[in-house]
Amino acid sequence: MMTQTHKLWGGRFKDDNDQLFVFFNESLSFDYRLAPYDIQATKAFSLALSKLDVISYKELTLIHRALDEIDDELKSNKVTLQTAIESGVEDIHTLVENLLVNKIGDVAYKVNTGRSRNEQVSCATRLWLKDKLSEIIALIKALMCTLKQKANQHIDDVLMGYTHLQQAQPITWGHYFLSFYQMLKRDKLRFEELLSHVDYSPLGLGAIAGNAWQIDRKLIADTLGFKGLCLNSLDAVSDRDYIVEFLSHTSLLGMHLSRLAEDFIIYSTSEFNLIEMSDLVTTGSSLMPQKKNPDAMELVRGKTGRVYGNLMALLTTLKAMPSGYNKDLQEDKELLFQSASEIEMILKVSNITIESVLIHPKNHEKSFSVATELADYLAKKNVPFREAHHIVGEITAYAIENNKPLKALTIEEFKAFSAVIESDVYAVLTIDFALNSKKVQGGTAPLAIREVLASNVE
Numbered sequence: 001m002m003t004q005t006h007k008l009w010g011g012r013f014k015d016d017n018d019q020l021f022v023f024f025n026e027s028l029s030f031d032y033r034l035a036p037y038d039i040q041a042t043k044a045f046s047l048a049l050s051k052l053d054v055i056s057y058k059e060l061t062l063i064h065r066a067l068d069e070i071d072d073e074l075k076s077n078k079v080t081l082q083t084a085i086e087s088g089v090e091d092i093h094t095l096v097e098n099l100l101v102n103k104i105g106d107v108a109y110k111v112n113t114g115r116s117r118n119e120q121v122s123c124a125t126r127l128w129l130k131d132k133l134s135e136i137i138a139l140i141k142a143l144m145c146t147l148k149q150k151a152n153q154h155i156d157d158v159l160m161g162y163t164h165l166q167q168a169q170p171i172t173w174g175h176y177f178l179s180f181y182q183m184l185k186r187d188k189l190r191f192e193e194l195l196s197h198v199d200y201s202p203l204g205l206g207a208i209a210g211n212a213w214q215i216d217r218k219l220i221a222d223t224l225g226f227k228g229l230c231l232n233s234l235d236a237v238s239d240r241d242y243i244v245e246f247l248s249h250t251s252l253l254g255m256h257l258s259r260l261a262e263d264f265i266i267y268s269t270s271e272f273n274l275i276e277m278s279d280l281v282t283t284g285s286s287l288m289p290q291k292k293n294p295d296a297m298e299l300v301r302g303k304t305g306r307v308y309g310n311l312m313a314l315l316t317t318l319k320a321m322p323s324g325y326n327k328d329l330q331e332d333k334e335l336l337f338q339s340a341s342e343i344e345m346i347l348k349v350s351n352i353t354i355e356s357v358l359i360h361p362k363n364h365e366k367s368f369s370v371a372t373e374l375a376d377y378l379a380k381k382n383v384p385f386r387e388a389h390h391i392v393g394e395i396t397a398y399a400i401e402n403n404k405p406l407k408a409l410t411i412e413e414f415k416a417f418s419a420v421i422e423s424d425v426y427a428v429l430t431i432d433f434a435l436n437s438k439k440v441q442g443g444t445a446p447l448a449i450r451e452v453l454a455s456n457v458e
């Protein structure tokens with residue numbers, strides 16, 4: 001229970017803060033998420049202080065035990081955050097210290113020897129982000145796994161490939177799913193790389209200049225599981241580039257999944273009728289009984305806007321901010337927490353949607369998507385490709401006028417456009433031929449897809 005609240009500053013102040021400002025200034029309502037990390041970091045810092053004899057071994061044991069209790073009490077809601085916020089506690093660092101003072105008295109103040117909230121907040125945020133990155137990477141891997149399974153199931157199933165949303169060339173559903181697999185693979189690499197940028201300890205660097213107590217920074221970093229030390233105090237307490245990177249990576253990941261969402265929305269319309277999304281992720285209309293609305297995919301598309309907005313918001317906050325810590329930096333956290341939770345939901349919902357989607361086989365034999373095959377056919381008979389392209393354009397216009405697919409034209413009709421066309425032309429005018437001819441590495445031919453799937457695509 002909170003019995004008393006103390007500010008971490010106040011000696012030089014005669015008056016209390018205005019109540020409105022207290023609520024304007026507080027970050028506890030969102031940075032409470034950092035509690036376990038601030039506690040962990042406080043334990044590591046006090047351990048290092050004990051090596052300097054600032055804290056005795058007995059006091060260290062007392063501090064550690066009390067911090068563990070505080071951790072439990074916060075996790076089990078024995079300390080209600082609402083009460084703490086209402087009583088004007090500024091942030092999570094203040095709350096942890098207040099709770100420590102309430103438990104063990106003045107000895108608690110010793111843990112702040114040479115320590116600033118500027119290093120604390122940077123440290124706790126880095127630790128939080130390290131854990132969050134591992135969770136997000138695991139969710140990306142799970143989605144990659146679903147995409148691979150779907151690709152395996154649909155290696156041979158034809159999907160019209162669109163450019164400009166106009167029918168272009170046939171591809172397969174397997175190829176489609178693997179395209180997103182590749183995008184997500186790069187997203188995963190970006191997050192993994194970010195993990196290595198964040199993994200440096202700022203503790204022991206104080207408010208801006210460093211620590212005058214010769215504190216063992218390596219001991220603190222090792223205790224907290226950081227792979228290295230931040231090497232400049234001014235940089236360590238005031239840069240948030242790793243959060244910008246996180247917001248940028250989440251934006252790219254959201255962008256990828258919003259494109260898949262858009263495809264699914266379009267493909268599920270009665271006009272396209274290529275897929276049906278499961279009841280698990282669709283809703284009905286309160287008025288129109290026939291409706292099945294793709295809400296899940298619409299929200300993936302929509303929430304990505306918010307994720308982009310968070311990136312812009314932080315970049316704008318950081319632009320031209322003077323060196324050193326400024327309170328503007330407190331604005332980083334709501335953006336970070338919100339983008340993280342949105343992207344986790346986006347990943348999970350996309351996974352359920354993709355896993356449960358039903359694909360309607362569709363016959364594309366009458367489409368003009370084999371026109372490129374006809375141009376290739378002419379080029380193989382030594383017609384220069386540009387000329388071949390022109391001839392096929394004319395043939396297509398003729399076929400459209402006569403309301404026939406290309407393969408329904410007679411050999412005489414073909415010959416009116418090019419004398420080199422023989423009866424072997426019909427063999428190239430099938431979807432199967434078009435697909436199987438794209439067997440270059442990375443192409444849509446089922447053979448090529450099988451090769452990619454068999455190789456180590458992780």
Ligand code: ARG
Pocket residue numbers: 027031090091092117118121325327329330331333
């Ligand atoms: N709540 C603050 C933040 O999120 C913690 C650091 C406060 N430091 C200070 N000098 N006022 O940035």
